[in-house]
Amino acid sequence: MAESLPPNPRLLLVDDEENILRSLKRTLRKESYDICTATSGDEALSLLNDQRFDLVISDARMPGIDGPTLLSEIKKKWPWCIRILLTGYADINSTIKAINDGQIYRYISKPWDDEELKLVIRQALAFQYSERRRLALEKLTRKQNKELQALNASLEDKVQARTEELKETADMLDAAYTELKHSYVTATEVFSTLINKRLPANRQPNAKVIALVKAYAEYHQLDEDLSRDLYMAAALYNLGKLSWPDDLFMASSDLLSKEQRLEYLKYPVNSEQLLMALEPLRETARIIRHHQEKWNGYGVPERLEGREIPLGSRILRLAVDFIELQYGLVLERRVSRDNALKLIKRYRDRLYDPEIADGFLEMCIEVAPDVEHEDPDIVALDTLRLTAGMVLARNLYAASGMLLLNEGKELTSMLIDKLVAFEKGEPDGSRYTVYVHRPDEEETERAS
Structure with a gap:
């Protein structure tokens, strides 16, 4: 119990009879208490005003201020002080008053049992100490x-x-990263012009491939990441050709010797290896590596088949073939735009993903992107963009090979209408590409 008591508890014993006080002190002499005594209620209140006491034991019947009144006053002024009443068996009224007004802890009957008295005091002090700790903890x-x-x-x-x-930092980083990605695209396009310096003037397809890939991405609303990787792949797919000898550059792919063919087939992998060290170009490098795979599984470098081929590679293959056919880089002769589209249609399920090939052909028919002629004064137009007064720069042939209009022919509204009607009657749905001389500004102003 000792560890539950406050240190050096102070007790005030109040009784008008000295012998009772001596008896109480004698009973408690072996306890570790600091004990004071008072012979009246007034003296007790005076001591309480000057000193702090943990417990008060008061006799019930005293002259002047009796015990219940004293304990009631102590309750008002020093509520934390434990109050015990000593009472005789006949003092039932005093006991009730002390309980009601003074809210005493216990009352002890005279004569008391010493051990019971000591136990009650210990329990009262332990309770007080516990309450003080509880209140302190609550505070x-x-x-x-x-x-x-x-x-x-x-x-x-x-x-x-x-x-x-x-x-704010994340927004800044996002903006910086977006700018960085845009810078990479711009840098690859700039670098593609450096690649062109190694290629013959009439065999520089990169710019056209880039323009075609962009048109496809916009027309089919490809997601931003795939579009960006495709743009960079279109700019850099020829990177692996930089180490070629001049004779390999000048030859069409269908006329290569066995040794040249082996060297030619390495260029997608060589291009990829030159880009792999650049983390932002990893997917671009992967697209380039596989852009010479074939839908039927007989391409290079890994003979991937069907959807095993990366989506970007399937799109790039179409764009590269369409442009390089027209530049004479695939066959011995240059292929017209219309014939290039026919070849893509013919091989749509062997060389190309049929679904993507159909989307590519649809895009070319709907949007009809121009592949610029070597002569800046010549433009390629579909029939719906022709206007009266334009002059043909090349002969115009039907899908069957029949000559429709001669080079140098000036178009009239009637000729254009007939040409559109004839085009609609083509059995395979072929569309014509008409090469005309670019009208000068004065003629354009007069026409407008």
Whole structure:
């Protein structure tokens, strides 16, 4: 029990009879208490005003201020002080008054049992000590709760400020990353012009492949990442050709010797290896590596088949073949735009993904992107973009090979209408590409 008591408890014993006080002190002499005595209620109140006591034991019947009244006064002024009443068997009314008004801890009957008295005092002090600790803990808890609330409010403000700071930083990083990705695309297009310096003037397809890939991506609304990787692949797919000898550059792919053919087939892998060290170009490098695979599984370098071929590679293959056929890089002769589209249609399920090939052909028919002629004064147009007064720069043939209009022919509204009607009657749905001389500004102004 000792460890549950306050250190050096102070007791005040109040009784108008000295012998009772001596008897109480004698009973408690071996206890570790600091004991004071008072012979009246007034003296007890005076001591309480000057000193702090943990427990008061008061006799019920005393002249002047009796025990219940004293304990009631102590309850009002020093409520934390434990109050015990000594009473005789006949003092039932005093006991009730002490219980009701003084809210005493216990009452002890005279004559008391020494051991019971000591036990009651110990229990009372232990209870008091426990209550003091509980109250102190409650006070500390309230204080800490207030501090915690203040800290939480401060923390919320700091978190909010930090969150806004992080969001601002994230937005800046996103903007920087977007700018970096855009810079990579721009850099690859610039680098493609350097590749062209190694290629003959009439065999520089990169710019046209880039324009065609962009038109396809916009027409079919490809996602941003795939579009960006495709743009860069279109700019850099020829990178692996830089180490070629001049004679390999000048030969069409269908006329290569066995040794040249082996060297030619390496260029997609060589291009990929030159780009692999650049992390933002990893997917671009992968597209380039597989852009010479064939839908039927007989391509290079890994003989991938069907959808095993990366989507970007399937799209790039179409764009490269369409442009390089017209540049004479595939066959011995240059292939017209219309015939290039026919070859793509013919091989749509052998060389190309049929679904993508159909989308590519649809895009070329609907959008009809021009593949610029070597002569800047010549433009390629579909029939719907022709206007009266334009002059043919090349002979125009039907799908059957029949000559429709001669080079140098000036178009009239009637000729254009007949040409459109004839085009609609082509059995395979072929569309014509008409090469005309670019009208000068004065003629354009007069026409308008």
